[in-house]
Amino acid sequence: MQAIIELKNASVIVENGSEKKTILDDVSLKIFPLDFITIVGGNGAGKSTLFNVISGNLSLTTGEILILGKNMTKKSPQVRSKFISRVFQDPKMGTAPRMTVEENLSIAKLRGKKRTLKITSSKELQERFLTKAKAIGNGLDQRLNSPTGTLSGGQRQVLSLLMATLQKPELLLLDEHTAALDPKTSKTIMSLTDDVIKTEKITSLMITHQMDDALKFGNRLLVMKNGKIVRDLNSEEKTKMKLEDFYRIFE
Numbered sequence: 132m133q134a135i136i137e138l139k140n141a142s143v144i145v146e147n148g149s150e151k152k153t154i155l156d157d158v159s160l161k162i163f164p165l166d167f168i169t170i171v172g173g174n175g176a177g178k179s180t181l182f183n184v185i186s187g188n189l190s191l192t193t194g195e196i197l198i199l200g201k202n203m204t205k206k207s208p209q210v211r212s213k214f215i216s217r218v219f220q221d222p223k224m225g226t227a228p229r230m231t232v233e234e235n236l237s238i239a240k241l242r243g244k245k246r247t248l249k250i251t252s253s254k255e256l257q258e259r260f261l262t263k264a265k266a267i268g269n270g271l272d273q274r275l276n277s278p279t280g281t282l283s284g285g286q287r288q289v290l291s292l293l294m295a296t297l298q299k300p301e302l303l304l305l306d307e308h309t310a311a312l313d314p315k316t317s318k319t320i321m322s323l324t325d326d327v328i329k330t331e332k333i334t335s336l337m338i339t340h341q342m343d344d345a346l347k348f349g350n351r352l353l354v355m356k357n358g359k360i361v362r363d364l365n366s367e368e369k370t371k372m373k374l375e376d377f378y379r380i381f382e
C-alpha cells in the first residue's frame with residue numbers, strides 16, 4: 132500500500148554553542164491511508180520535532196521524507212500545506228484574531244492553493260461549516276461575523292479543527308489540540324475530532340499527554356523517547372495495553 136508519509140532514517144541534529152544534540156534520532160516510519168496514530172512521550176521526547184519535520188518547519192539533517200511516494204525532503208512548509216494541515220495546542224494559533232469567523236473560513240478554502248490577497252467567501256464552505264458548527268452546539272454558528280479573537284478557547288479550537296478539515300487534507304496533524312481547554316470542553320473537542328476523522332476518512336497523527344485518549348482513540352500508537360520511536364503498537368496491541376504498562380514504558 133502506498134504510504135501517505137514515509138520517513139526514512141530521519142535525523143535532526145541541532146547545535147547549542149559547541150555542543151551538538153540529536154533531537155530526532157534515525158526515525159523510520161510509514162503512515163498509511165486512514166491511520167489515526169496517537170503519539171505519547173515525556174517532555175522533550177521529540178514529538179513536536181516529528182511534526183515540525185513532517186510539516187517542513189524543521190529541516191532534516193540526514194534522511195528523507197516522502198509524501199505520497201514523492202521525495203519532499205527539501206520542500207517548503209507552503210508546498211507541503213497542499214497535503215498537510217495542523218491544529219495547535221494554543222487556540223490562538225490556528226486562526227487570525229482580527230478577522231471574522233467567515234473571513235477565516237475563506238482562508239481555509241485557500242489552503243494549499245496559490246495564496247491571493249483577495250479573501251472570498253464561499254457559500255458551500257460556509258454551509259458545511261454551519262451544519263457542523265450547529266451540531267456541536269457551543270454557539271460558534273452564531274458568531275460568523277465576530278472577530279475570532281473574541282471567541283472562547285473552545286469555540287476557537289472547533290473553528291481551527293473545522294478549518295483544517297473542511298478541505299480534506301492528506302494528513303491532519305493534531306498537536307495536543309485539547310490540552311489548553313477545560314476537561315469538559317476538551318472531551319467535546321476530542322469526540323468531535325474522532326467523529327470528523329471517521330466521517331471524512333482523514334489520515335491523522337495526534338500528540339497527547341492524556342494516556343486514556345491515546346489508548347481510546349486511533350488504530351495505532353507510537354511512544355517516543357529521546358528522539359526515537361521506541362514503540363509502534365497496532366490496534367490489537369493497543370487494546371491489550373493497560374495504563375500501568377504505559378507508565379512502565381516511561382520509567
Ligand SMILES: Nc1ncnc2c1ncn2[C@@H]1O[C@H](COP(=O)(O)OP(=O)(O)OP(=O)(O)O)[C@@H](O)[C@H]1O
Binds near residue numbers: 173176
Ligand atoms: N529548533 C530547535 N532547536 C534546538 N533545539 C530544539 C529545537 N526544537 C526542539 N528542540 C529540542 O529538542 C528536544 C525535543 O523537543 P520537542 O519539542 O520535540 O519535544 P516534545 O516531545 O514535543 O516535548 P513536550 O511534550 O514538552 O512538548 C527538546 O530538548 C527541545 O528543546
